[in-house]
Amino acid sequence: MPETVLAQGMLADSRGRPVPARAERALRQAVQATRTPRTPKTPPASLLLPLKADVEMALGRFFDARLRLAAAPADEAARRAFEDCLFTLGVLMAEPCAYAAVHDAVQYTEG
Structure with missing residues (x-):
């Protein structure tokens, strides 16, 4: 919508x-x-985890793109870059929800 x-x-x-x-x-x-509280998901034993360096790089790109989009909300290139970063984090963290992907990525890099 x-x-x-x-x-x-x-x-x-x-x-x-x-x-x-x-x-x-x-x-x-x-x-x-x-x-609705999120139930912590327990990853299956066979789940492959991404390299922390890759997740940190993707998070850095995400935060940069978020700042760029906040500075120029009408900029289509900024929106595409932001959505691309969210998609990348979703794939890396195996999470279809953008919020959950960012949350999991931050938790993964800090833990």
Whole structure:
């Protein structure tokens, strides 16, 4: 769902107007997902772990891309670089969720 639809739903709600059902459902699911505690996953014994140096390099690229995107939100190249870094972290950490991939990568490099 595009961010604009969610933003319009939140704006409508703040003004006392009904929120579109699709936006309300997506917002409720997002809130529920953040309230649901993550169960720590135990990696199977056969899971291959990436080199810490590769994860550290990918994290560095991610944080740089995040700063670049924050400085210029309309820059398509910055957005593509940011999404590419998230994808790379997702693959390295075997995690389909971007937030979980970054979290796991930070935990892996610190631990």
